Amino acid sequence: MTEGEIRSDYQPWLISRRYAWLLAAPALFLLVFFLWPLIRVVVRGFVDPSFGLTNYRQILASPVHLKVLWNTVTTAAIVTFLCLLIAYPVAFAMARAKGARLQIMAAFVIVPLWTSVVIRSYAWMVVFQRRGVLNDALSALGVVSEPVRFLPGAFALNVGMVHIMLPFMILPLLANMRAIDGSLLRVAEVMGANPLQSFLRVFLPLSLPGISAGGLLVFMMSLGFYITPALLGGPQHMMAAVLIEQQANGLLNWGLASALSTVLLAVTIAIYLVYVRVTGGSRAASDTLGGGERS
Amino acid sequence: MSRSSEISRSISRRKAIASLGATAALSLAAPYLARAQSKPAQLVVATGGGKLDDAYKASVFKVFTEKTGIPIVTTANPAAKLKAMVEQNAVEWDVMQGPAEDLIVHGRNGLFEPIDYGVVSKTGLVDGAAHEHFLLTDFAAYHIAWNTKNVKPEAAPKSWADVWAYPGRIGIWKRPFQTLEVALLADGVPIDKLYPLDIERGLKSLEKIKSKISWWERGAQGGQVFVDGEVDVGAIWNGRVQEPKANGAAVDFHFNQAILVSDAWGIPKGTKNKSAAMQLVALNMTAAVQAEYSKKIPYGPVNLDALKLLDAATLATLPSSEENFKKGRQLDLRFWADNGPATVDRFNKWLLS
Numbered sequence: 001m002t003e004g005e006i007r008s009d010y011q012p013w014l015i016s017r018r019y020a021w022l023l024a025a026p027a028l029f030l031l032v033f034f035l036w037p038l039i040r041v042v043v044r045g046f047v048d049p050s051f052g053l054t055n056y057r058q059i060l061a062s063p064v065h066l067k068v069l070w071n072t073v074t075t076a077a078i079v080t081f082l083c084l085l086i087a088y089p090v091a092f093a094m095a096r097a098k099g100a101r102l103q104i105m106a107a108f109v110i111v112p113l114w115t116s117v118v119i120r121s122y123a124w125m126v127v128f129q130r131r132g133v134l135n136d137a138l139s140a141l142g143v144v145s146e147p148v149r150f151l152p153g154a155f156a157l158n159v160g161m162v163h164i165m166l167p168f169m170i171l172p173l174l175a176n177m178r179a180i181d182g183s184l185l186r187v188a189e190v191m192g193a194n195p196l197q198s199f200l201r202v203f204l205p206l207s208l209p210g211i212s213a214g215g216l217l218v219f220m221m222s223l224g225f226y227i228t229p230a231l232l233g234g235p236q237h238m239m240a241a242v243l244i245e246q247q248a249n250g251l252l253n254w255g256l257a258s259a260l261s262t263v264l265l266a267v268t269i270a271i272y273l274v275y276v277r278v279t280g281g282s283r284a285a286s287d288t289l290g291g292g293e294r295s
Numbered sequence: 296m297s298r299s300s301e302i303s304r305s306i307s308r309r310k311a312i313a314s315l316g317a318t319a320a321l322s323l324a325a326p327y328l329a330r331a332q333s334k335p336a337q338l339v340v341a342t343g344g345g346k347l348d349d350a351y352k353a354s355v356f357k358v359f360t361e362k363t364g365i366p367i368v369t370t371a372n373p374a375a376k377l378k379a380m381v382e383q384n385a386v387e388w389d390v391m392q393g394p395a396e397d398l399i400v401h402g403r404n405g406l407f408e409p410i411d412y413g414v415v416s417k418t419g420l421v422d423g424a425a426h427e428h429f430l431l432t433d434f435a436a437y438h439i440a441w442n443t444k445n446v447k448p449e450a451a452p453k454s455w456a457d458v459w460a461y462p463g464r465i466g467i468w469k470r471p472f473q474t475l476e477v478a479l480l481a482d483g484v485p486i487d488k489l490y491p492l493d494i495e496r497g498l499k500s501l502e503k504i505k506s507k508i509s510w511w512e513r514g515a516q517g518g519q520v521f522v523d524g525e526v527d528v529g530a531i532w533n534g535r536v537q538e539p540k541a542n543g544a545a546v547d548f549h550f551n552q553a554i555l556v557s558d559a560w561g562i563p564k565g566t567k568n569k570s571a572a573m574q575l576v577a578l579n580m581t582a583a584v585q586a587e588y589s590k591k592i593p594y595g596p597v598n599l600d601a602l603k604l605l606d607a608a609t610l611a612t613l614p615s616s617e618e619n620f621k622k623g624r625q626l627d628l629r630f631w632a633d634n635g636p637a638t639v640d641r642f643n644k645w646l647l648s
Contacts, residue, residue, distance in 0.1 A: 252378050
């Protein structure tokens with residue numbers, strides 16, 4: 001099927017209205033198994049061990065909790081930025097590829113998703129350790145005389161997290177870029193733009209919805225990372241999920257764990273709201289699904 | 296696919312689901328049917344899994360099933376699930392295994408049935424093994440270890456002070472439990488005057504080696520960093536390096552100044568199979584079963600009569616053999632139950648500083 005065929009009969013508003021009832025089952029599922037437990041978590045933060053703001057006062061009073069929340073947000077931001085730098089050219093190349101070449105590129109992006117995050121994090125430990133692949137290569141090349149200490153550290157953590165999050169940046173960008181009308185670039189060329197100008201003033205602005213959709217997805221998922229920072233990051237990289245796990249499963253302090261989770265949820269929602277405000281609400285949702293520009 | 300075939304398929308699927316439902320209902324009812332005969336269809340034991348699980352299966356579970364005909368299934372043991380099950384009064388576990396320092400807290404929080412010492416015999420048990428709501432079941436050691444490729448034999452650490460002084464990478468568990476104990480020993484606190492722990496002094500001791508520490512987070516990871524030589528010296532549990540050493544890996548260890556830690560068993564409050572669970576717990580404390588367990592995994596018995604049933608080669612690997620027991624000391628459960636949350640917070644604050 002070509003792009004033209006899709007565009008000619010694609011009327012998303014019509015489809016969504018006629019088949020809205022199809023969403024009843026997933027909506028009910030989410031209500032019972034996601035929204036209701038989530039509400040109970042939020043409520044618990046205010047009532048366990050006693051009614052009121054005890055848990056929130058404890059979070060505000062503890063430098064540990066605030067530092068960890070700050071770490072979580074900055075780590076997620078750095079990972080998002082690095083993912084964008086790497087994913088943009090990849091998606092750009094994929095958007096122009098066809099046939100077998102596209103399929104091979106897509107396989108390289110998607111296949112890593114089949115391996116669990118735990119295994120990929122351990123795999124990076126093997127790469128980064130003292131007698132790991134990277135140190136062996138560096139010393140064989142004579143770049144270093146002593147093995148470099150990558151573990152635990154910010155570099156290893158960022159590489160590990162970026163590797164895991166890359167597909168979630170590439171795929172929204174790809175969906176967006178494939179929908180950009182190539183004739184617009186030819187028009188720019190005819191009007192006298194050089195390739196750099198036509199990229200900066202035509203293609204890049206048109207790809208902004210892809211950048212923001214991918215960025216949002218990666219940033220939000222990065223906020224909840226647990227095992228990768230625990231294995232690859234140093235003690236100063238402790239993230240919110242580790243703290244929540246300590247309270248929830250180690251100390252069984254569910255009130256504080258719930259309050260910490262609620263704060264993380266509130267940060268995520270706040271960022272989403274900013275995103276919706278900046279990009280316009282309806283586009284936000286449809287771009288994440290990859291259909292935005294086609295309608 | 297045509298519409299009619301889709302419909303017929305959905306009907307047959309519905310039939311299938313209905314019959315599945317009937318099977319599920321039957322299997323759900325099974326424990327109650329069996330209870331009418333006063334014998335549970337099975338017991339569910341929540342364990343840490345892995346080699347520990349294998350050792351339980353080959354020792355206590357095997358004997359229990361032979362004696363009673365009741366099969367035992369195991370499942371993962373997250374403490375959060377225990378709390379949720381007891382709160383919701385929907386307890387699926389009959390026995391829970393976990394670190395003793397956790398189980399003492401669960402007991403205080405009312406998550407366990409009291410142990411019936413009319414059924415469970417204390418004969419032969421080491422002092423401090425029998426508690427109101429749980430029993431210690433074994434001894435592991437958090438001890439000194441080193442990588443033999445990185446560390447010359449003459450430089451091998453004899454004490455925690457040697458570990459601290461080693462000019463290289465030091466591997467330690469990224470938690471306050473046990474780690475603060477060895478930090479204080481390294482700082483010269485006598486082993487019999489360890490408790491109550493001086494937390495600030497322990498952190499100051501850790502501060503001295505902060506730039507040399509390579510923290511490990513999980514036990515499997517901890518064993519690996521010693522075997523691979525990612526670290527030179529440090530602290531690890533004996534169960535993680537015993538087998539690699541025996542198989543020729545470049546790792547060695549000893550029990551001098553070791554902190555002995557224990558697994559413990561408790562019976563979740565509200566289990567439907569309390570009496571059978573109590574019998575299982577009782578069986579697990581007997582000398583014969585404890586000896587069999589220690590042959591499968593290098594964790595020492597808490598029933599000292601079991602030591603008589605083991606040969607010298609096995610005894611040498613066990614933290615609670617007569618000889619090794621004297622070299623270290625037991626973790627103080629009560630200290631950690633009283634001070635756990637505050638110390639975790641203080642430790643995290645130091646980590647982040």
